[in-house]
Amino acid sequence: MNNKLLIKSLPLVASVLGRKYGVQVRIGGDKAFTNGKVIQLPALPLENDELMLNLARGYLDHEAAHIRETNFEWLKLAKLTPIEMHIWNTLEDWRVENKLTDSFPGCRQNFQWLIKHLFMHEIDQSQENKDDPASAVLNCLLLIVRSWDFPELAEKCARTASIVESHYPGLLSRWDSVLRNVRTKCDSTQDCILYTREFVALLKQYIKQDAPSPRSTDIKVKQSIQDLDKLLSSESKDLPKGLGKILEEQLVSNSPDNIDQGLQVARDGYKRLIELDKTDLEQTRRASTSLKSRLHGVIQAKTISHDRIGRRGRLSSSHLHRVAVGNPRMFRSCGERQKISTAVHILIDCSGSMRRRIGLASQICHTVVSSLNSINGVSVGVSCFPAVRAKDGESYGEPTVAAILNHGQRVHSCFGLSASGSTPLGEALWWIFQQMLPLPESRKIIICITDGVPDNLLNTQKAIKDGSLNGFEIYGLGINSEAVFRLFPGKSRVITELTDLAPAMFDLLQESLLN
Structure with a gap:
């Protein structure tokens, strides 16, 4: 098979990756999601462009990493709050992707493309971070973690960190030891849960210790602390979207408006069979x-195999007479079947x-x-x-x-x-x-x-x-x-x-x- 063509055929790529990762991949409909066993891609454009190909391959790698490496039972038992769930997802995404690349080094390229696409080519959020310094805290954590594998994010990470430092001086330095442990010791879903709780505990401690007194005249500082406190009690809908959700939305937005005119792959079904009379x-x-x-x-x-007479092989007694005329073709060899x-x-x-x-x-x-x-x-x-x-x-x-x-x-x-x-x-x-x-x-x-x-x-x-x-x-x-x-x-x-x-x-x- 033509490997150059194969890697550009999304249905076949999905099949190869699904078998490699031990997951089931389906293609069709108008949604992208995973249920812990199956990864669903939406109907694809009949002519796949590079963007759709890379989005789909990155999404497959990302979700397969979670299916293979995330212990959802531990996550369920942890009963994380929305803010804890958001931070845990930031850490767990990074952890499972690295686990997958340890087993399948080739998918590192897909993750590198995703990080570059989502963090380098998307609209700069610096103005939004200035207007919402509490959200900048979460964005900064995300950029720090992602910059470990993609140093090109260093400049963007530094800009966001300066915004956080200007509103919450000293907060990031409190996180340094936890970040070092995440990078060097985080080896399981349970570890990510524990480190998440450390991050949240440090946030709560910062608010309690550094909150301005009621007599403070610095309204801006007071508002920043209130925003940070509000962040801890936010609902899921009020928090930034995770990587998986962003990819789902981009896949759907790039799929055909009319799914019946898109590329879909049939799924396994059942047919009643009757013995022929x-x-x-x-x-x-x-x-x-x-x-x-x-x-x-x-x-x-x-396909039949015929013996051949030539200059090499086993001596053929029926052709020894050729010696008399100087003909060396008197050796028998088996033809290739x-x-x-x-x-x-x-x-x-x-x-x-x-x-x-x-x-x-x-x-x-x-x-x-x-x-x-x-x-x-x-x-x-x-x-x-x-x-x-x-x-x-x-x-x-x-x-x-x-x-x-x-x-x-x-x-x-x-x-x-x-x-x-x-x-x-x-x-x-x-x-x-x-x-x-x-x-x-x-x-x-x-x-x-x-x-x-x-x-x-x-x-x-x-x-x-x-x-x-x-x-x-x-x-x-x-x-x-x-x-x-x-x-x-x-x-x-x-x-x-x-x-x-x-x-x-x-x-x-x-x-x-x-x-």
Whole structure:
């Protein structure tokens, strides 16, 4: 696969990072969030720009760091106040990101980009800090912590610190020892909670000891202390947004206004499977025998190993007579066998428009699986779309795919399907790309059995284009429909009955399998 293209494909990047970090990543809808197990990205622009790519990768790294490293049980037991939660989040963000970079050094670049984007390129908050010196205290803490990994923040940090010092002289020096401990000894969520409470305790102590007397005539100093006291009792909505929340908002603001016209990836669903009856199985057996014999014939001719006679190898007694004429080519060596290493995934359209075709589609799918499964070096998988929720049988309200046969699983006969619902072909293809990406086979082929009429044509065309650029070979089998010719030009065939399958599949696959 083309790695340069791969790293610019957000759905595939999300899949790679999700597997690497041990989290689940979903793409679709109009929100960005994480629930501690799943990271949700909004629908993506069909043409991803560098900003969206970097925001999404940074967000994935940031949230994955929390999922892997933050102990949410400890956090729940701590029952932090809003101001404590804000300070804890500042410390914990820094801690978990560094933990992640220890395990995956490559994500350091993503975090560096985020810090530069959010702290260096955003609107300067110096005027806001002057007008609200209490908030400047929180901003200064954030900048100090972030400058440990990004020294370019030093100047901005110094400006904010001067504002804090002018209103609260000596406050920052009280924090020095705690900051040193955070930087050198903070190793867990519990540590961040304890250091957070130290920061808040120092704030309370500063207010108590340095608050002006009631007779003070310095109204400005008195107001600053009152603002700091008010900060300690602030509600969450009155405090600055955390890094995760800022990223969520930026991702959503850069996603398409109409999510149906954006790039979405189907999610896992459930599909009830019925075993094919004896008549269908007999028909698929005969059809698979015909297809199998055609494919095996050309594959055997291509991969068979022939001995060669040359100047090196083991002496061939049947060629010793060549000595008499001075011909040195009398040594036998084994020819190199060309091996097949191919994963084939069949994607069946089970939408409502396939209702009259679904029986034939099910037979075709089982026939192709049975034929390909008998070829050494070919791994076969099957999925269908759309699907439903397993528990209640209702739709998720978003694109879904259900696995029928996983790669490496023993072939079964439960290929009987029902047809209903929409046609999220593009979303299903992105799901297939994600599933096939980690497979060990060097070639990856996808065969779409469909009527060729997807819900979102632009998303489908984008999936086919990007998938092809990234090394997936995508073909279409139209069931009584020539619309597949427009979706898969030059890589599609139309089938009207089961007997058409062998010649159609042979035409599609022989060159690809043997290439």
